[in-house]
Amino acid sequence: MGYSMKALLALEDGLVLSGRSFTGSGEAVGEVVFNTSMTGYQEILTDPSYKGQIVTMTYPMIGNYGVNLEDVESRGVQAEGFIIKEYYAYPSNWRARGTLADYLEASGRLGVEGIDTRAVTKRLREAGAMRGIISTLDLDPASLVRRARELPSMEGANLVDLVTCTEPYWWDETDAGPYSPTENLQVLWQQRAGKKVVLYDYGVKFNIIRSLKARGLEVLVVPAATPAAAVLALNPDGIVLSNGPGDPAAVTYAVENIRQCLGQKPMFGICLGHQLMGLALGGRTFKLKFGHRGGNQPVKNLLNGKVEITSQNHGFAVDLNSINDPAVELTHVNLNDNTLEGLRHPKLKAFSVQYHPEASPGPHDADYLFDEFLNLVE
Numbered sequence: 600m601g602y603s604m605k606a607l608l609a610l611e612d613g614l615v616l617s618g619r620s621f622t623g624s625g626e627a628v629g630e631v632v633f634n635t636s637m638t639g640y641q642e643i644l645t646d647p648s649y650k651g652q653i654v655t656m657t658y659p660m661i662g663n664y665g666v667n668l669e670d671v672e673s674r675g676v677q678a679e680g681f682i683i684k685e686y687y688a689y690p691s692n693w694r695a696r697g698t699l700a701d702y703l704e705a706s707g708r709l710g711v712e713g714i715d716t717r718a719v720t721k722r723l724r725e726a727g728a729m730r731g732i733i734s735t736l737d738l739d740p741a742s743l744v745r746r747a748r749e750l751p752s753m754e755g756a757n758l759v760d761l762v763t764c765t766e767p768y769w770w771d772e773t774d775a776g777p778y779s780p781t782e783n784l785q786v787l788w789q790q791r792a793g794k795k796v797v798l799y800d801y802g803v804k805f806n807i808i809r810s811l812k813a814r815g816l817e818v819l820v821v822p823a824a825t826p827a828a829a830v831l832a833l834n835p836d837g838i839v840l841s842n843g844p845g846d847p848a849a850v851t852y853a854v855e856n857i858r859q860c861l862g863q864k865p866m867f868g869i870c871l872g873h874q875l876m877g878l879a880l881g882g883r884t885f886k887l888k889f890g891h892r893g894g895n896q897p898v899k900n901l902l903n904g905k906v907e908i909t910s911q912n913h914g915f916a917v918d919l920n921s922i923n924d925p926a927v928e929l930t931h932v933n934l935n936d937n938t939l940e941g942l943r944h945p946k947l948k949a950f951s952v953q954y955h956p957e958a959s960p961g962p963h964d965a966d967y968l969f970d971e972f973l974n975l976v977e
């Protein structure tokens with residue numbers, strides 16, 4: 600609060616806009632993407648799928664309800680930086696434990712306000728997602744644009760390795776970490792009874808795990824590179840493939856593990872997990888122009904004709920025409936651009952969706968997918 604330090608935003612196409620830091624001095628680099636959610640900034644900032652990205656919000660005022668202890672989707676802020684129109688520094692909410700500015704600053708993340716984020720969004724919609732920089736340290740527009748152009752592309756980037764857990768752990772709401780590293784997988788597995796599923800952590804949002812737990816499933820979270828053989832040796836009741844950052848095609852070891860698990864156990868993939876399942880089924884992924892991020896994406900369920908309003912955050916997609924296996928059914932399609940939103944392989948008891956049934960933030964229309972997974976498990 601009280602900061603009025605000048606900050607610049609530069610995009611690789613040469614656009615440079617001037618704003619102010621609301622978190623002190625700093626800099627962030629990454630792919631600049633827009634999110635159309637009206638609320639939920641804390642869930643968005645802590646979603647590991649935003650690794651490598653600077654997020655801008657189309658909603659014009661951010662910070663009004665502060666930050667709290669519950670609305671976290673991982674153990675910290677994951678987005679590289681945050682760009683908003685107007686920061687509101689005096690939170691009003693009974694759950695608030697602090698301000699967004701302090702939260703970002705404590706994580707070493709730069710937040711910039713005073714940017715016409717709708718203009719930025721229009722630019723990204725026209726040109727596609729772009730690499731960019733926000734900075735209070737380098738205020739030379741030409742230098743910033745040059746540096747933005749030198750950043751690595753999101754295409755081909757394996758960012759899963761940066762966000763997956765390092766050791767397997769059982770999820771408890773009260774203790775999302777630190778993870779207990781000592782047990783081997785088999786010993787850990789025996790610690791719990793009941794229906795147990797393994798969740799491959801590619802950068803999981805906590806609400807996926809909470810949604811599984813709410814249905815009575817025990818969830819063992821395992822590092823992304825855990826070999827399929829080690830997972831199958833546990834004889835789990837099901838396998839969940841989480842969301843995560845970066846280019847799915849770059850996570851080749853995950854595709855191979857999923858291929859080995861398919862048909863062995865019921866499987867459910869979400870977002871990156873869906874893309875990886877698509878690849879494992881022989882499909883292809885590609886980068887969308889500017890992606891889908893927000894809580895208002897209309898998706899048609901082709902099995903029952905119903906339209907769901909969904910929560911989304913992705914820049915890549917599975918090519919609808921790339922899966923030749925006739926046993927694979929397309930189950931969901933995006934009504935804005937007709938891209939693939941869901942598929943299933945009934946014989947293999949596997950299904951996946953590109954969007955986020957766990958919401959957080961966003962509508963709960965697609966919550967039923969967790970029930971469908973529970974049915975497969977049972």
Ligand SMILES: NC(=O)CC[C@H](N)C(=O)O
Nearest residue numbers: 842843845870871914915
């Ligand atoms: N939320 C996710 O899992 C994102 C998947 C992938 N990183 C994408 O951008 O498409």
